[in-house]
Amino acid sequence: xxxxxxxxxxxxxxxxxxxxxxxxxxxxxxxxxxxxxxxxxxxxxxxxxxxxxxxxxxxxxxxxxxxxxxxxxxxxxxxxxxxxxxxxxxxxxxxxxxxxxxxxxxxxxxxxxxxxxxxxxxxxxxxxxxxxxxxxxxxxxxxxxxxxxxxxxxxxxxxxxxxxxxxxxxxxxxxxxxxxxxxxxxxxxxxxxxxxxxxxxxxxxxxxxxxxxxxxxxxxxxxxxxxxxxxxxxxxxxxxxxxxxxxxxxxxxxxxxxxxxxxxxxxxxxxxxxxxxxxxxxxxxxxxxxxxxxxxxxxxxxxxxxxxxxxxxxxxxxxxxxxxxxxxxxxxxxxxxxxxxxxxxxxxxxxxxxxxxxxxxxxxxxxxxxxxxxxxxxxxxxxxxxxxxxxxxxxxxxxxxxxxxxxxxxxxxxxxxxxxxxxxxxxxxxxxxxxxxxxxxxxxxxxxxxxxxxxxxxxxxxxxxxxxxx
Numbered sequence: 298x299x300x301x302x303x304x305x306x307x308x309x310x311x312x313x314x315x316x317x318x319x320x321x322x323x324x325x326x327x328x329x330x331x332x333x334x335x336x337x338x339x340x341x342x343x344x345x346x347x348x349x350x351x352x353x354x355x356x357x358x359x360x361x362x363x364x365x366x367x368x369x370x371x372x373x374x375x376x377x378x379x380x381x382x383x384x385x386x387x388x389x390x391x392x393x394x395x396x397x398x399x400x401x402x403x404x405x406x407x408x409x410x411x412x413x414x415x416x417x418x419x420x421x422x423x424x425x426x427x428x429x430x431x432x433x434x435x436x437x438x439x440x441x442x443x444x445x446x447x448x449x450x451x452x453x454x455x456x457x458x459x460x461x462x463x464x465x466x467x468x469x470x471x472x473x474x475x476x477x478x479x480x481x482x483x484x485x486x487x488x489x490x491x492x493x494x495x496x497x498x499x500x501x502x503x504x505x506x507x508x509x510x511x512x513x514x515x516x517x518x519x520x521x522x523x524x525x526x527x528x529x530x531x532x533x534x535x536x537x538x539x540x541x542x543x544x545x546x547x548x549x550x551x552x553x554x555x556x557x558x559x560x561x562x563x564x565x566x567x568x569x570x571x572x573x574x575x576x577x578x579x580x581x582x583x584x585x586x587x588x589x590x591x592x593x594x595x596x597x598x599x600x601x602x603x604x605x606x607x608x609x610x611x612x613x614x615x616x617x618x619x620x621x622x623x624x625x626x627x628x629x630x631x632x633x634x635x636x637x638x639x640x641x642x643x644x645x646x647x648x649x650x651x652x653x654x655x656x657x658x659x660x661x662x663x664x665x666x667x668x669x670x671x672x673x674x675x676x677x678x679x680x681x682x683x684x685x686x687x688x689x690x691x692x693x694x695x696x697x698x699x700x701x702x703x704x705x706x707x708x709x710x711x712x713x714x715x716x717x718x719x720x721x722x723x724x725x726x727x728x729x730x731x732x733x734x735x736x737x738x739x740x741x742x743x744x745x746x747x748x749x750x751x752x753x754x755x756x757x758x759x760x761x762x763x764x765x766x767x
Contacts (some may be wrong), residue, residue, distance in 0.1 A: 298334060304753050305442060305468075306334050312748065312759070313440045313466055314343040320463040320763055321436060326350060326410060327391070328398070328441040329448050333360030335440070336391040341367055347391035348410065350398065357393035364390035398451055408459050439465040443756055446474030447488035453720060454486070456762060457727045457741075464763035468748070470756045472716055473508040477501065492722035495715075502712065510716060512709035513755030525699070530659070532702055533695040534666045537687050541667065545683075546676055556670055656692060663688045717758055721745050724762050732765070740765050 298306065313325060313335075323346055327336040330349035333356070340347045349360055371388045394410060439452050439462050449469040456465040475488035479501060489507075490496045502510075517525070535556060542550035664684050671678055724743035732740030742763055749757035 301753055302334060305749055306338055308748055309440070309442055309466070309468065309759075310335060310338040310343065312761075313339060313438060314345065316464050316466060316761070316763065317345060317438045320438065322438045322463050324348070324437045326437060326439050328439060328452055329444040330356065330360065330393075331442075332356050333363060333391065333393070335442050336360065337364060337367060339440075340364075340391040341371055341388050344388065346389070348394055349391045350394045350396065350410065352395065352397045354395045357395050360391065360393050398448060408455055436463040437461050438463065439467075441467045441469075443468055443470035445471040447476055449760075450475070450486075450488040450491055450720070453491065453724060453760070453762070457724070457731075460764075465760070467760045468756060468758070469717070469720075469760075470511070472510040472713065473504055475507055475716075477503070477507070489716060490719045492719050492726055494722045494726070495719040502715075506712050507716075509705060509709050510712040511756075512706045513751065514706050514709060515751035516755055517703070517706055519752050529698045529702065530662070530695065531666070533691060533698045534663050536698070537663060537691040538667055538670065540687055540691065541679070541684075544687075545679060549674065549676065554674060656689070659692065660685055660688050713758075717745055717760070720760055724760070 317323070317325060325336075325339055325345050325347045327333075327339070327347060327349045330336050330351045333349050336347045336349035337360070339345045349357070351357060368388060368390050375387065396410075437459075439456055441449060441452050444452060444467060449467050452465055452467050456462045477489045478487040478496070489502065538556070539550070542554075664681060667684060668678060721743055724741060728741030728743065730740075742765065744761045746759050746761055747757050748759045751757045
């Protein structure tokens with residue numbers, strides 16, 4: 298597992314196991330289980346009865362194969378402990394179920410898994426110190442680590458509708474894949490909004506805003522400046538590619554294609570190689586404008602300083618030394634002034650050469666970005682001259698990408714909080730209805746809690762809800 302996954306699984310598995318023990322639940326359904334990391338830890342380390350649900354049959358196969366290897370390890374430990382007189386409970390691999398769950402099929406699909414849960418004999422050891430009544434029907438905890446899109450909404454609705462589900466622990470992700478209710482929408486269920494409170498506000502987010510909610514300001518803080526510049530360059534490439542679509546493939550552009558992470562591993566490899574190369578520093582003025590006697594007049598320094606300031610303040614980075622800058626104020630013989638003019642022209646020529654070299658390097662990377670995407674969408678390739686023309690047009694504006702995306706990312710936590718609070722309000726609204734129906738005052742408790750380190754796992758907010766009395 299990656300460092301990120303280890304961090305997430307360690308914390309969430311302990312939280313789920315503790316919640317299951319407090320609520321008396323013997324079964325856990327891991328919704329959107331992926332390759333089963335969470336399910337395996339819950340089954341083997343915490344001795345819970347786990348059902349891993351995922352839409353991908355390959356993920357179930359990976360989980361089952363990994364479970365066989367882990368089960369052998371724990372059985373070996375069991376045999377050794379028995380020889381030593383120690384007592385370790387038997388372990389059982391998680392059950393895997395392959396099915397697609399979503400709001401289009403309603404939450405009844407997830408609810409239908411509850412009667413088919415296996416008997417939870419292995420989890421009885423976990424509850425040996427609890428006061429729960431083992432003769433009762435086993436109760437269930439729904440858990441999801443980064444349940445994608447509408448899957449998180451489905452989990453919460455299932456928790457409300459099914460009394461056998463005594464608790465739900467949900468860490469969400471992929472807000473851009475949520476279905477959003479619109480004024481013309483005839484669907485009964487959508488991923489957003491869920492609560493009546495937010496629905497009555499009538500505020501629609503749209504896909505762009507929901508995509509923005511997936512950004513992480515914490516991750517940006519950890520970026521090395523080189524990596525940040527590389528990310529900004531990719532955003533500039535994507536903007537230039539959109540220009541290509543609009544001009545050369547207008548019908549396809551209207552479908553608003555998602556480029557995704559095409560060629561990401563190759564770009565990362567090249568970025569690492571580039572990071573190892575020495576950087577050309579064009580800002581140093583140490584070799585600049587030396588006279589024969591290796592001295593400079595004060596007037597010369599002032600003029601050069603003004604020229605450098607003008608170049609650094611240019612937001613597009615296109616300025617070079619101004620041709621209007623002259624050295625008539627210099628004292629000394631005319632031969633020295635001629636030497637300075639020649640050196641000034643050499644410097645301007647060197648800066649122009651560096652700029653052209655940088656543009657050529659970016660053009661190569663831009664072409665490496667574009668061609669796999671065109672191939673992915675089965676679009677005809679364009680000649681290099683066209684790509685060069687597009688990038689030459691976009692390149693002067695790429696320095697605006699950094700400030701724009703930095704300001705944009707500042708809004709990401711606001712939109713994410715809006716979506717999460719909508720879900721929390723939904724649970725609280727439904728909890729009030731349950732309490733009124735039961736007449737006992739014991740409804741549903743719901744909390745929104747940060748459980749991961751945001752720099753390690755940006756989607757770190759967990760919705761934890763349980764029925765009254767827990």
